[in-house]
Amino acid sequence: MTLITPSDDSEPTALAPDPERLDSRAARAWTERMLVDRREDDTYAVTTESGHTYRVDLREHSCSCPDHRIRGEQCKHLRRVAIEITARSVAPPGRERARCDVCGSVTFVPRDDGPPHRCRRCALVPGDVVVDRETGNRLVVASVLDERADEYVIEATGETVAAYERNDGYPAGDRVVEATYLSDTRRSSSRRYAFPQSRLDRTDESLVA
Ligand SMILES: [Zn+2]
Ligand SMILES: [Zn+2]
Numbered sequence: 381m382t383l384i385t386p387s388d389d390s391e392p393t394a395l396a397p398d399p400e401r402l403d404s405r406a407a408r409a410w411t412e413r414m415l416v417d418r419r420e421d422d423t424y425a426v427t428t429e430s431g432h433t434y435r436v437d438l439r440e441h442s443c444s445c446p447d448h449r450i451r452g453e454q455c456k457h458l459r460r461v462a463i464e465i466t467a468r469s470v471a472p473p474g475r476e477r478a479r480c481d482v483c484g485s486v487t488f489v490p491r492d493d494g495p496p497h498r499c500r501r502c503a504l505v506p507g508d509v510v511v512d513r514e515t516g517n518r519l520v521v522a523s524v525l526d527e528r529a530d531e532y533v534i535e536a537t538g539e540t541v542a543a544y545e546r547n548d549g550y551p552a553g554d555r556v557v558e559a560t561y562l563s564d565t566r567r568s569s570s571r572r573y574a575f576p577q578s579r580l581d582r583t584d585e586s587l588v589a
Pocket of ligand 2: 480481482483484485498499500501502503
């Protein structure tokens, strides 16, 4: 078992493709002014410079413009919606734009998911070393559950994680994280404890077996 401090795990990427290598439709999808608006039904209204508005349905891979309807082409509107989703300026179907409660950056969360929200960078994953804000103890994340703090019942006490005295003041809708004490990890059977996610602060370290 080793403690590691990971370097930035993201790969170098270009912000835009090389325009000389794009066909003209793809180039226009990048360079023309368009306004993309996500609608309630998960389709997108794309308004062009000339003031036309077309309806793009990504799941059907369709657009209401003549280019797509008549000529069956992968039109610039469809492409533009895909570009804006990748650039995180509009939400993908089924997801909503939200602010990460830890770092404040924009993230996309499942539509039914209530607060608090965490972006991918701030979300805890198994192996993360965290600090308990109440005690200062260091723990290792074992699993991040789908259950909320007000749903998960602690076996030993029969009360939920949210109702547990020490978790007063943390959001009831927090995801429950099971973690083991770092000092316990060398023992054969280290016990897992349940915490509301917000009570655990991430460190730069993670534990690899
Ligand atoms: Zn189109
Ligand atoms: Zn974040």
